[in-house]
Amino acid sequence: MSAPDFNSTPGKVDAPQRKPLTKRGLATRTKLLTAAEKVFADLGYHEASIVKITEQASVGLGTFYLYFESKQQIFEALVEDLNRRVRHSMAQAMEGAPDRLAAERAGFAGFFRFTAEHPALYRVVREAEFVSPQSLELHYSRIVDGYVEGLRKAQAVGEVDDIDPTVAAWALMGLGELIGMRYILWERDADGNPPTELPPDVFEDLMRFINNALAPRPGKDKP
Incomplete structure (x- = not known):
């Protein structure tokens, strides 16, 4: 089956139009976003x-204003950048999955890998609720839109139970976010270091829960 289109980007936060960046300009903008993330x-x-x-970022103050007009604008650009990258990580992981449940497993693994590498995702997205509510809504909506599309396709071939795909998409996203927060963002070892991945037993329990929620119920005919 094909993976949901997590790479599509419906909607955007309004920003001033700028000239297309050169390769060097793109590198500088990326450096500023990486610095802003930290x-x-x-x-x-x-x-x-x-x-x-x-x-x-080790750049001059004047350089910043070639790419962004304010602290809020780079914050909003960072939310969008993190959103794009986490969706790309999930989509890449799901490529080639033989069915929807396998795609869920691969997609969640990709999500947790990304969040372990970029814990800023949690703090930045949660601050967006107060700093830029529009960015927060777009962040979640973009993920859900890709999820809904994938679930509908899976339902059409009998791989997922007959449930509202929008409700399921929001529920699945909430599961991923809160499990990641508890077992990646908040967890520390004896030396105070965060984990580099979700504990395997936690991942397996989560997958069991998701499989039970999504799998077609016995006795229902496939289309």
């Missing part, structure tokens, strides 16, 4: 500053 994750939105972002 600064916002470490300090939070209100304690972060443009100066701290440019210092982290």
